[in-house]
Amino acid sequence: MDMGGINPAILIASLMVASVPIILAALGELVVEKAGVLNLGVEGMMIMGAICGFATAVATQNPYLGFLGGAAGAACLSLVFAVLTQVFLANQVATGLALTLFGLGLSSLIGQSYVGIKPPLTGTVPLGPLAEIPFLGPILFDHDWMVYVSIIACGAVWAVLKYTRMGLVLRAVGESHDAAHALGYKVVRIRVLAILFGGALAGLGGAYISLVRVPQWTDGITAGAGWIALAIVVFASWKPWRILLGAYLFGGITVLQLNLQAAGARIPVEYLSMSPYLITILVLVIMSSGKGKAALNAPAALGQNFHASR
Amino acid sequence: MQRRTILKGTAALGFASMVGGKAAFAQGLEKAKVGFVYVGPIGDGGWTFQHHEGALAVQQEFGDKVEIVWQENVPEGADAERVLTQMALSGCNIIFTTSFGFMDPTNAVAAKFPDIKFEHATGYKRDHANVSTYNARFYEGRAIQGHIAGKMTKSNKIGYIASFPIPEVIMGINSYYLHAKKVNPDVELSIVWAFTWFDPAKEADSAKALIDQGVDVIASHTDSTAPLAEAAKTNGAVIGFGQASDMADYKPSPRVSSIIDNWAPYYIKRVGALLDGTYAQADAWEGISGGEVEIGEITDAVPADVKAEAEAMRDAIAAGTYHPFTGPINKQDGTAWLAEGATAPDGDLLGMMFYVEGITGDIPS
Numbered sequence: 001m002d003m004g005g006i007n008p009a010i011l012i013a014s015l016m017v018a019s020v021p022i023i024l025a026a027l028g029e030l031v032v033e034k035a036g037v038l039n040l041g042v043e044g045m046m047i048m049g050a051i052c053g054f055a056t057a058v059a060t061q062n063p064y065l066g067f068l069g070g071a072a073g074a075a076c077l078s079l080v081f082a083v084l085t086q087v088f089l090a091n092q093v094a095t096g097l098a099l100t101l102f103g104l105g106l107s108s109l110i111g112q113s114y115v116g117i118k119p120p121l122t123g124t125v126p127l128g129p130l131a132e133i134p135f136l137g138p139i140l141f142d143h144d145w146m147v148y149v150s151i152i153a154c155g156a157v158w159a160v161l162k163y164t165r166m167g168l169v170l171r172a173v174g175e176s177h178d179a180a181h182a183l184g185y186k187v188v189r190i191r192v193l194a195i196l197f198g199g200a201l202a203g204l205g206g207a208y209i210s211l212v213r214v215p216q217w218t219d220g221i222t223a224g225a226g227w228i229a230l231a232i233v234v235f236a237s238w239k240p241w242r243i244l245l246g247a248y249l250f251g252g253i254t255v256l257q258l259n260l261q262a263a264g265a266r267i268p269v270e271y272l273s274m275s276p277y278l279i280t281i282l283v284l285v286i287m288s289s290g291k292g293k294a295a296l297n298a299p300a301a302l303g304q305n306f307h308a309s310r
Numbered sequence: 311m312q313r314r315t316i317l318k319g320t321a322a323l324g325f326a327s328m329v330g331g332k333a334a335f336a337q338g339l340e341k342a343k344v345g346f347v348y349v350g351p352i353g354d355g356g357w358t359f360q361h362h363e364g365a366l367a368v369q370q371e372f373g374d375k376v377e378i379v380w381q382e383n384v385p386e387g388a389d390a391e392r393v394l395t396q397m398a399l400s401g402c403n404i405i406f407t408t409s410f411g412f413m414d415p416t417n418a419v420a421a422k423f424p425d426i427k428f429e430h431a432t433g434y435k436r437d438h439a440n441v442s443t444y445n446a447r448f449y450e451g452r453a454i455q456g457h458i459a460g461k462m463t464k465s466n467k468i469g470y471i472a473s474f475p476i477p478e479v480i481m482g483i484n485s486y487y488l489h490a491k492k493v494n495p496d497v498e499l500s501i502v503w504a505f506t507w508f509d510p511a512k513e514a515d516s517a518k519a520l521i522d523q524g525v526d527v528i529a530s531h532t533d534s535t536a537p538l539a540e541a542a543k544t545n546g547a548v549i550g551f552g553q554a555s556d557m558a559d560y561k562p563s564p565r566v567s568s569i570i571d572n573w574a575p576y577y578i579k580r581v582g583a584l585l586d587g588t589y590a591q592a593d594a595w596e597g598i599s600g601g602e603v604e605i606g607e608i609t610d611a612v613p614a615d616v617k618a619e620a621e622a623m624r625d626a627i628a629a630g631t632y633h634p635f636t637g638p639i640n641k642q643d644g645t646a647w648l649a650e651g652a653t654a655p656d657g658d659l660l661g662m663m664f665y666v667e668g669i670t671g672d673i674p675s
Contacts, residue, residue, distance in 0.1 A: 010522050018515055108353060115353055116535075116559035118542075214514040214536045215543070219351030220383065223509040254512065258519040261502045261671075262469065269503050269674050 006259050009138045014259075016139070016147055017213065019251030021046065021205035021222075023150040025229035026236070026243045027157050028201025033233060034161065035194035036174035036301035040096030041081055042202050043226025044103020049074035049203025050210035051107040054119055054217045057207075063122040067146070067207050074203025075196045077103055082195040086188045089305045104220065114217040122146070122212050146208050151244065153201070158240035170194060174299035177306040187306050202226065235283050237297045249279070338587030344368060345402035346380040347393060349409035350508035350533050356554040357507070357533040357571070358382070361408045361431075364573030371578045375585060386411025394419040398426050404584055406577065407431065409507065410476055417441055427589065429580060432478050434660050439591055444576055447597030448478070449485040449659070450627045451569035452529070453634035454605055454620050455551050456489030458567060459497075459527040461616045462549060466496045469520035471513060471530040471537055472503045475673045477662040479531050484666045485634045486529055489623075491668055500525055503674055510536035517541060521548055529553070538564050549611065556606040567620070568606030575601055595656065598628045635659065640667040 025042050032039050039045075052073025057066025081099050084090040122144050124131075130141035161167035170190060172180045177187045209225065210217055228250060236242035257272035346365045350358040362380065369378050379402065384393050390412050397405050398419060404427040407416045413433035420428040420441045428441045436443055459468045468490055472479050483501060490497045500523055502516045513532045517540035520528055528550040530537040535557050541548040541564035552560070552568025559565075576594060583589040596602040605624050608617045626632035637648030642665040648654060663673065 007522070014515070014518060014522065018511075021511075108351065111353065115355055118539075118559070209511055214510040214534075214539050216510075216535060216539045218355060218510050218534050218536070219353030220508065221510045223506075223511060225511065255515055255519065258502055258504075258512075258516050259522065262500045262516075262519040262523040262525070264500060264670055266671060269505065273505055 006263050009135045011256065011259055013138045013142065015248060015252040015255040016143065018255050019247040020146055020150045021208050021213070021225050022229045022232060022250060023244060023247040024153065024205035024208065025202040025226060026232040026247060027150075027153055027240065028198035028205075029229055029233050030236070030238055030240060030243060031157060031161075031170070031201075032194050032198035033302055034174045034238060034299055035170050035191050036177055036299050036304065036306075037085065037191050037195060038092045038096065038303040039078070039081055039099070039195060039198060040093060040230065041078070041099025041103065041226075042198075042229050043222060043224065044100035045074040045077050045199050045202035046103075046206035046209075046226045046229075047107040047220070047222045048077045048103045049206030050221050051111045051114070051206075051217060052203065053207025054114055054210040055110065057119045057211055058114065058117055061120045063120050063211055066119065066211050067204055070207025070211075071200040071203040074206060075199040077106075078195050078199025078202075079192075081199075082192040085305065086192050086195070089307060092303050092305065100226070108219045111217050111219060117217065119211050119215050121215070144212055146204070146212060149204075154240050154244045161240065171299070174301055177301050177304070181306070181308060187308075191306070202229070205229070231277075235279075237283075238299065239297070339403060339585050341375055341377070342372075342403045342581060342584055343377045343379065343401050344581055345397040345405040346378070347384050347390065347397070347405065347407045347409075347412060348380060348382045349384060349386060349411070351382050352380075354508055354533045355535045355557060355559075356552075358408070360555050360571045361406075361573055364577040365406075367574035368577045368581050372581065372585065376581060384412075388415070390415035391419055394428075395422070398423045402426060404429065404581065410474070410478060427584060436591065436593065442580075442592045442594070444580075444592070444594040445478075446571055446573075446602040447595060448569060448571075448603060449481045449634055450597045451603050451605055452482045452485040453489045453627070454623055455529050455567065455569070456486040456491075457493055457620050457623055458551075458608070458612060458616060459486065459529065460490030460492065460494035461619075462566070462612065463490075463494065463497060463527045465524045465526050466494065467498050467500060467523065467525045468527040469500045469502065469517075469523075469525035469529070471516045471520070471528065471532055472501055473507050473531050474505065475503065475663075475675065477660055480662050480665070480673065481659055482529075482531055483669070484662070487669055488639065488666055489634065499669055501669070501671060504532055506532065508533045510534045513537050514540040517550075535560065546611075552606050558606070561607070562609035563611040565606075565609070566611045567608045570604040570606050572602055572604050598624060599630060641665070642667055642669055 025046055029042055049070035053066045053070025056069025057063050084095045085092050125145045127141040131137045169185055173187050173190050181187050210221055232246040235246040253275055260267050348358045352358055352362045365378055381393050384390050406429045408431045410432045413435050416428050416430040417435050417437040420438045424440055430443050432445045433443050470483050487499045504512055504516050513534055513536040517528055517537040526548050528537055530553050538550050538560040541550045546563050549566045550564045552565050554571050556568050556570050557565050633653035635654035637652040638650045639648040641647045
């Protein structure tokens with residue numbers, strides 16, 4: 001079961017772990033964008049989640065509370081965005097970028113006293129003998145619980161958006177806020193809730209980085225993962241399952257190229273490193289040139305502010 | 311037209327100060343404003359953290375005779391020029407740029423501000439009279455790490471997380487490998503190029519990829535403590551080293567020793583020279599003997615005899631009786647580089663773009 005000195009089971013298992021932060025953050029952003037709001041502050045919310053989660057986990061010595069703390073911290077930050085854009089009708093792009101800068105600075109300030117501290121360990125879910133199954137065991141049954149949460153969250157977001165009344169209303173708000181308003185839906189309230197949800201998921205993703213993937217706090221620990229999450233939402237053309245696919249592709253290629261190098265395979269590292277970005281550009285080109293359904297899938301009211309006076 | 315005249319004027323001024331050289335410099339300053347440009351955040355716990363410690367030491371040494379400004383997270387490349395220009399315009403008298411990738415921006419901006427001193431870390435370009443370079447002989451520390459790695463590995467597989475393919479990093483890889491090989495002929499080196507100085511998640515993934523391949527001693531050339539955090543997950547099966555900073559939080563294992571960059575003496579010396587008027591262009595490259603490279607405590611996770619050997623090597627390097635690149639050493643392709651007993655000239659090291667014999671794989675271009 002070796003390809004070029006690499007065990008594919010271990011490779012797949014590690015790419016699933018590497019992709020968790022971007023899956024969660026991208027799912028959150030998908031819901032926000034489906035509600036017609038463009039929040040470019042994912043990076044800032046992720047890193048706030050990373051430090052708040054870390055601080056909570058260290059204070060309580062409980063990794064699960066840590067994740068909750070991370071989600072709460074990032075949701076608080078996203079509330080700033082919600083108030084500015086939904087109440088004061090600030091420009092969403094500018095506010096989102098400001099949110100990222102603010103989040104990076106604030107997290108660094110909070111994190112001053114947490115450098116060098118080790119968080120409590122998040123164990124793997126004990127699935128007993130299942131983890132011993134050759135090949136499938138390490139891939140499917142030997143992860144920490146956040147890996148499963150990320151996949152379940154994908155399914156949940158998909159099901160809610162597609163099959164429930166709540167999902168329908170959310171999409172209506174994102175497609176045409178005027179029509180939704182005329183029907184009596186509280187556009188601003190729905191969007192604020194969507195933004196908070198997006199913040200919480202981005203926070204979970206950030207907390208995963210500081211609690212599991214790199215169990216420590218370092219300034220700027222997310223190092224651009226939020227921007228990749230934003231790109232994946234577009235790559236996935238606003239479809240939850242494609243987010244899973246896109247994130248595994250991004251995470252997979254990064255992990256694959258590192259593993260190939262460690263195994264001594266002679267590959268041009270630079271090309272593999274840039275390939276996820278090239279694929280994203282390609283998808284964007286195909287999407288914008290084709291007249292297919294994908295081209296029409298962006299929420300129509302994306303990035304537009306709503307005021308009930310109109 | 312007018313702009314051209316001004317440019318000519320500046321060029322002439324630059325020339326004058328070049329010719330005038332010492333005379334112009336010899337006046338000294340009442341008060342100096344000192345700028346530092348960092349590639350990562352101060353809180354990285356490694357490279358940038360140590361530079362900032364040096365900056366703080368300058369402040370402490372000279373009190374209110376100096377004012378310190380700094381900028382974190384400056385990307386390498388064109389954006390660095392903007393930051394440097396801004397610092398120069400804000401009245402800095404001397405600016406330290408602390409990453410290899412700032413080399414060209416530093417020289418470009420230095421051309422426009424001939425009265426301001428620029429100091430670039432780890433580079434080799436001094437295109438103008440006001441540009442100095444400074445570096446530390448990290449490869450001396452790598453030799454000691456290599457020795458420990460060769461003795462400590464059980465799988466005979468050791469790893470190196472490399473950042474960018476520049477002489478600085480390749481020097482470290484070669485020194486690490488040569489000294490591991492010397493004490494353990496069966497040792498194999500896996501190198502992972504992360505193509506980043508600072509990205510904790512990617513650094514951790516790199517460490518994990520190495521561990522998955524059976525590597526049990528990891529040296530890293532990136533700036534954060536993430537590789538040690540990854541090694542810590544193995545409960546002592548994998549060891550590593552502190553890089554740039556002591557990283558003492560991971561003692562006694564996985565961090566069994568470390569290379570500590572101590573920039574404070576150099577920064578104090580240079581700023582002091584600027585203040586008293588003795589400043590002159592320089593190309594500094596100190597190592598263990600000059601105190602710029604310190605070897606962090608070797609912990610008890612290392613057997614006493616290995617520890618003693620490592621410390622003996624450290625002392626021999628400090629005393630100047632041992633050079634980590636002493637022949638016979640062949641290049642990767644088998645051609646001779648250093649003859650028996652010859653030591654590497656600094657010029658060869660500073661332009662080192664080849665692996666030594668025994669390392670597999672190619673240097674990415």
